[in-house]
Amino acid sequence: MSDENAINYRGRKASRARSEQRRKAILEAALRIVVNDGVRxxxxxxxxxxxxxxxxxxxxxxxxxxxxxxxxFTLFAENAMSDVVQPIYQNVGEFIQQHKEEVSANPDVTNQLLESLSQIIVGFMKLELNEKRDHMIAEQAFKHECLRDARLRSIAQTYFDYLLxxxxxxxxxxxxxxxxxxxxxLMGxxxxxxxxxxxxxxEQFDEVKACKMIKRQLKAFLP
Structure with missing residues (x-):
């Protein structure tokens, strides 16, 4: 993670590896509680x-x-940026780099590319819903809690700026x-x-509707 995306912890720092493992285990346990029972x-x-x-x-x-x-939430943001968000952007970015010369080549080609790009994005959403649902729930809790706790806002700003x-x-x-x-x-x-x-x-996730929404946004942005 680059320095501009660095986020800092507030609690007592661990000086030894074993101590750091215990500290991280405590934070991971707290995150599970957030997912299951909420921040309260x-x-x-x-x-x-x-x-x-x-x-x-x-x-x-x-x-x-x-x-x-x-x-x-600092642990959540740190892990999310490196383990969840970056792989998605990398995959989507590689697809765009491969096909960027074809955008606006003609309406039919552009339409097919936007369809494929929308399917890739929605495919990652489906994967998260099935395999990383806890991450998505924690993110929703994060959004809500930073409205209540001013000390979380700098972490939230770093995380959402990274996404954007x-x-x-x-x-x-x-x-x-x-x-x-x-x-x-598009992020909204x-x-x-x-x-x-x-x-x-x-299993009730409406992939067809999601693809249409993403594609509509992308299409509206093109010159």
């Missing part, structure tokens, strides 16, 4: 039980719940008008699709 379920005793560590371990690394919640900047770069490669605005609108559409998809079982 994150309490020292509950996290200690979930992590299978003594209560004194959670209070050692995190003097208060606010630090624990902040570092939990990568999307804007993809829009530039495609050659859309006003890529900064296009990126914002993706968030809307994901939010609705999480409210129903994964």
């Amino acid at each position: 379920g994150v309490r020292h005793r509950a996290v200690a039980k979930e992590a299978d560590v003594p209560l004194s371990a959670t209070t050692y690394y995190f003097k208060d719940i606010s630090d624990l919640i902040s570092d939990t 900047n990568e999307l804007v770069e993809l829009c530039k490669v495609i050659g859309v008008d006003e890529p900064d605005i296009a990126g914002e609108l 559409t993706v968030f809307r699709i994901e939010h609705e998809a999480l409210m129903v079982p994964a």
